Amino acid sequence: MNETNTQKPKNARLRRCALAAALIGLAALPAMAADTDTGALTTVAALDVPRYMGRWHEIAKYPNRFQKQCIGNTQAEYSLEPDSRVRVVNRCQVAGGGTQEAIGIARQIGDADSAQLKVRFAPAWLSFLPWVWGDYWVIDLDRDYQLVAVSEPTRQYLWILSRTPAVAPEKLNALVHRLREKGFDIDKLEMTSHTNRE
Template sequence: MTLFLYLRTSFISTLGLLLISLASFQALAQQDNQAVKTIPSLDVPRYLGTWYEIAKFPNWFQKKCISNTKAAYTAKPDGNLRVLNSCKTVGGETSEAEGLARQIGAKDSPKLEVRFAPEWLSFLPMVWGDYWVIDLDPQYQLAVVSDPSREYLWVLSRTPQLDPKVYADLLQRLQQQHFDIQKLELTSQKN
């Protein structure tokens, strides 16, 4: 009787592990099928300049920002990009963060990495964050940036305000990329 209970318990444990493994495998396969898709190519000189944040997924490093969030990109002589993020805080001050962006892969790659940590830490992989351009209109007036895990999302525009129809169309494209658009927070852009 004890051997029977042992075999039965062992069988149930093995079956449970098999089912958990199968579920994990299916989740990974489904995630691969739903990988974040970038735009085909990025013309970096056209991307340079100022972008206003229209909406974002909430994140810890922008908690102090309450309005007027924007990013300015300029070319550096070494081929990398200077990134200057700024926003207004609750106290009315302007908060700025300067960083560096570099392309990953070909010269027209839409995949970049950014870091805001000091340069002497740039050898550490953890100080670099993925910056993937996943949506961009042909005129380079509206862009969406994310990462492979869909943890971050920014909707950017060359103007502080965005036409509601353009924004609604963009939200549909983001849903097709399996983003939870309910998480998006609109950014206040005041004069």
């Protein structure tokens, strides 16, 4: 995505606030019981957080209300902070050609190689409130850290991310098959458009 040629909408700040409010509402939702037919959702055995850093392109997702304004070219950029937390920058293209950006922070839960993280997009002064932190679980990850699936315990949300804007069909199909085996409704997946192939 060419950031220098992209004009942000005049109301970008308002949209960022609305996105943050939506994410606060998401994190505040009570956890629903996992589908008893599929059992509890599990993460990958271990996550090397430094290796996970960098840019990821959204390949597909379950539609959700806090991304409804995104029309394509959705990315996530992760970078380590000095305190070992992770800076999160989500970007997407919106109607009219502008870019929407949301900046958050994530932290690991549990051991140093835990694949369970908590993320917040609410202002830092609200970070003491547990419900502003949403679950970010890495549930499938290839050995080369090139293709990943992210969800949360209720399976209500799902994202497929890749280091590149396009994924080889056989790799994507294999991942989708594994997600189906984990109890996800694959028919709900919505593919993400990428007009800029970096």
